[in-house]
Amino acid sequence: MRRRKTISPDYFHSGFFGVEDSLVSTTGALAGIAISATSKEAIIATALVIIAVESTSMAASEFISEETEEDVEKEKIPANPIISGLIIFVGYIIAGMVPLIPYLLLPHLQAIPVSIVAALMGLLALGIFKGKVTHKSRFRAAVEVLIIGGIAAGIGLAVGIIFKI
Numbered sequence: 759m760r761r762r763k764t765i766s767p768d769y770f771h772s773g774f775f776g777v778e779d780s781l782v783s784t785t786g787a788l789a790g791i792a793i794s795a796t797s798k799e800a801i802i803a804t805a806l807v808i809i810a811v812e813s814t815s816m817a818a819s820e821f822i823s824e825e826t827e828e829d830v831e832k833e834k835i836p837a838n839p840i841i842s843g844l845i846i847f848v849g850y851i852i853a854g855m856v857p858l859i860p861y862l863l864l865p866h867l868q869a870i871p872v873s874i875v876a877a878l879m880g881l882l883a884l885g886i887f888k889g890k891v892t893h894k895s896r897f898r899a900a901v902e903v904l905i906i907g908g909i910a911a912g913i914g915l916a917v918g919i920i921f922k923i
Contacts, residue, residue, distance in 0.1 A: 775816070775820070776816060777880070781853045781880045781881055782911045784808055784812075784858065785874060786915065788805050788808075789915040790914035790915055793918035805857075805858045806858075808854070809855075816850055817843040820839070860873040874915075885900030
């Protein structure tokens with residue numbers, strides 16, 4: 759009989775949290791900045807700063823919270839706090855590149871809708887994967903992640919429109 763490896767559910771939590779947060783916050787920030795800025799270089803620099811700072815911050819926060827949770831709950835399958843932190847870090851960076859790449863390749867006003875669509879497609883893919891992992895409806899999970907993430911990212915765009923300079 760083949761032995762099945764057990765993966766801590768916390769690793770899935772870390773992965774989903776890093777990817778979803780990066781797609782939403784990077785897209786929202788980029789759209790808001792791009793709608794109110796005139797310099798493509800400023801938009802790209804801001805995105806790189808956001809991705810670097812937020813991925814590092816989230817990795818550190820995940821490490822601290824995972825370590826604390828381990829001390830509180832001893833019954834579940836333990837997750838290594840370092841691995842959890844690295845999962846968020848890498849997921850955030852990779853997902854952050856999804857809305858950033860259009861700004862690297864296109865003039866910034868043309869990149870805005872392409873970036874938003876790319877991020878929404880990323881959220882759909884994340885939702886489908888969520889449905890697969892949780893053994894629930896992939897369609898429902900995809901729509902749920904898309905709506906929640908889309909609203910959150912849209913806030914950045916709205917702020918950029920309101921404060922356009």
